[in-house]
Amino acid sequence: MPDVSGMRFAESHEWxxxxxxxxxxxxxxxxxxxxxxxxxxxxxxxxQQLEAGARLxxxxxxxxxxDLYSPVSGExxxxxxxxxxxxxxxxxxxxxxxxxxxxxxxxxxxxLLDQTAYDAFVxxxxxx
Amino acid sequence: MVVTAERTPxxxxxxxxGAQMTNFGGWVMxxxxxxxxxxxxxxxxxxxxxxxxxxxxLRVKDESLAQRVVSRDLTRLRPGRIQYAxxxxxxxxxxxxxxxxxxxxxxxxxxxxxxxxDSDFDWIRRHNPSASGGGQGGGVFNVGRDWAxxxxxxxxxxxxxxxxxxxxxxxxxxxxxxEGKVADVACLISRTGYTGEDGFxxxxxxxxxxxxxxxxxEEGQVDGIRPAGLGARDTLRLEAGMRLHxxxxxxxxxxxxxxxxxxxxxxxxxxxxxxxxxxxxxGLSRVLVGFKMLNRSIPRHGYAVVDGGVQVGSVTSGNVSxxxxxxxxxxxxxxxxxxxxxxxxxxxxxxxxxAEVVALPFYKRPHPK
Numbered sequence: 001m002p003d004v005s006g007m008r009f010a011e012s013h014e015w016x017x018x019x020x021x022x023x024x025x026x027x028x029x030x031x032x033x034x035x036x037x038x039x040x041x042x043x044x045x046x047x048q049q050l051e052a053g054a055r056l057x058x059x060x061x062x063x064x065x066x067d068l069y070s071p072v073s074g075e076x077x078x079x080x081x082x083x084x085x086x087x088x089x090x091x092x093x094x095x096x097x098x099x100x101x102x103x104x105x106x107x108x109x110x111x112l113l114d115q116t117a118y119d120a121f122v123x124x125x126x127x128x
Numbered sequence: 129m130v131v132t133a134e135r136t137p138x139x140x141x142x143x144x145x146g147a148q149m150t151n152f153g154g155w156v157m158x159x160x161x162x163x164x165x166x167x168x169x170x171x172x173x174x175x176x177x178x179x180x181x182x183x184x185x186l187r188v189k190d191e192s193l194a195q196r197v198v199s200r201d202l203t204r205l206r207p208g209r210i211q212y213a214x215x216x217x218x219x220x221x222x223x224x225x226x227x228x229x230x231x232x233x234x235x236x237x238x239x240x241x242x243x244x245x246d247s248d249f250d251w252i253r254r255h256n257p258s259a260s261g262g263g264q265g266g267g268v269f270n271v272g273r274d275w276a277x278x279x280x281x282x283x284x285x286x287x288x289x290x291x292x293x294x295x296x297x298x299x300x301x302x303x304x305x306x307e308g309k310v311a312d313v314a315c316l317i318s319r320t321g322y323t324g325e326d327g328f329x330x331x332x333x334x335x336x337x338x339x340x341x342x343x344x345x346e347e348g349q350v351d352g353i354r355p356a357g358l359g360a361r362d363t364l365r366l367e368a369g370m371r372l373h374x375x376x377x378x379x380x381x382x383x384x385x386x387x388x389x390x391x392x393x394x395x396x397x398x399x400x401x402x403x404x405x406x407x408x409x410x411g412l413s414r415v416l417v418g419f420k421m422l423n424r425s426i427p428r429h430g431y432a433v434v435d436g437g438v439q440v441g442s443v444t445s446g447n448v449s450x451x452x453x454x455x456x457x458x459x460x461x462x463x464x465x466x467x468x469x470x471x472x473x474x475x476x477x478x479x480x481x482x483a484e485v486v487a488l489p490f491y492k493r494p495h496p497k
Contacts, residue, residue: 036148036359037165039448040424042477058477060426062164062359062447065477084424088165 004095008109009118010053010071015095016112023072023106026099027059027090030122035061038090041068043079043101050074052109056101059090071112074103136181137276137337147357153243155182158357167360168450171282171323176356177344178279180329181337184245184272186252189235193256193267198228198238199383199400201393205230210303210320213391214383215240215248216400220407221379222386224248225371227320229305235267241373245272255399276337278330280344281364283493284351285327289317292347297328311343322361324368325493366456367449369418369489375429376416376444376458382407385460386416387488414441414460418488419472420452425481427457432475433483440465443474449490456490457483 007015013031017024032038042058050056050070057068079101083089090098113121133156142149147158158179160167170176188194194202200213207230215224224244229237240248249270256268280289289297295308297317305318316331332340345353362372371377377386382400384392384407394401394408421427427446432439446457457474465472468487473480 036160037163040426062363063159065426065428091163 004115007095008071008112008114009121010069010109010112011121012053012069012071014069014071014100016071016106016109018072018106018108021074021106022077022102022104023074024099025056025071025101025103026094027068028118028122029094030126032091032094032098035059035063035066036091037062038087040087041083041090041100043083044076046076046078048076050076050103052107052111068100070103072103072106072109074106076101077104078102134182134273136179137334138179138181138278138341141338141341142179142355145355147355150358152358153182153241155242157182158355160357160359161355164357164359164363165450167354167356168363170352170354171325171356171360171364172451173283174352174354175280175282175284175288175327175348176323176354176360177341177348178281178356178361179341180277180279181275181334182242183277184240184242184248184270185275185277185331186238186240186245186249187235187269187271188238188252189267189269190256191235193252194228194236194238195396195398197252197255197399198226199392199398200228201396202228202230202236207232208304208306210305210318212303214388214400215251216383216398216404217379218399218403220382220400220403222373222377222381222383222388223251223379225373225377225388225391229316229318239277240272243374245270274334275331276334276340278332278337278340278344279321279323279327280330280348281321281323281325281327281356283326284348284353285325288344288348288351288353289328289330292343293317300328302326311340311347313340313343315340322368322370323364324370324489324491325364362445363447363450366445366447366458367451367489367491369458369491371416371458372445381416381460384408385412385414412463415463415466416444416458416460417466417485418456418458418490419474419483420486420490421455421457421474422482422484424455425474425476425479426455427459427474427476427481427483433459433461434473434475434480435465437480439475440472446474451491456486458488461485 433441441461
């Protein structure tokens, strides 16, 4: 079971885990299951400044292309280079080796949901 | 009016196995069971099981009527044999692409696309000179909802089906069919498919569908069988260069530009023939080509194809090719740009991604030893 403690979620289905003023960003288990097989990610350049809610890239599955949004503001410090050859990591381990980018100089975003609130939000979306 | 999507007799099987369901052509169908990638691989390397019960079946008993509506001369088709043909409108546009089965007791069984089955039925009936109107009259019957259809596709498909029947299914030629029992279910056993692999499509009564489905899944365990959804069906058919009606061909495209001239018997009279002859004389303004991406961009239906900054066509189908390891697509372009090796751009999110025209099909299965 992945360690999702301390993770916060955006309603656009990205997660963020902060460590001081740096953070790791990925997509949720629910998002990967909805997308299905991920085959390509278009990710930002290291050094790029992202605002909370800004488009950070594109994730493509066999089914469709979808935008990814940054849950927090910060500067891109690293992108997950493994995803270039192994985009399926996003499906296999979205909270672990399927992470997408790392940010530094991160500011809090009070709009993010904790795990319980996010699960309830997903329930409301899929149950309708 | 509320239109409710129809369910196949295997709907409960799909839901029970946790399939992600989707609406396709008016039917609720499994999109994927586990992973499109894994389902795709199973079909290429072992065997996959498909619910194709959404496909339509039209029984056309009147041979001259069948000859009038389909693009191909069926008189040379012996009972037990199958041909791929077009159903065209007067302008030569493709209303549907069909498989015509020459059946023993005269006439044909036409297997048509799910979303077109009712409009095809109306179209054929309307062109029946002997139709008295109303009901199922005139020797045309819409039997699609009485029949289930299960695809068994992949290099291990023939062996698997053979273990469940006393009929010699290995002896059934490609594009031929026999009647027989599979897992004690009366079937029409057809050596056809939409994946580029060897295998069968098994027609049976709705009431027997779940029993046949389970028997194939159980017996196929040793072969590494997986149920496969519409997602894998689409990536498989694309690799095999097979056109999808509604994407690559439709009422606004003609068989010549779609590269389907081999399905035309222009020496017989059929609806759309004259228009197609005129197109042939005038010359084509565009043709369907296959292309491979030269970077990791993924082409999708509707994306613009560009040459030197100018749009020269649009993508009709595109996706990753799991088997080949690069991304592929089909598009209509000017004949001058159709030569394999021609460089084109595919507009992906505002950037012209480099692509190269390649011959179709993208993938051909290795010949059996």
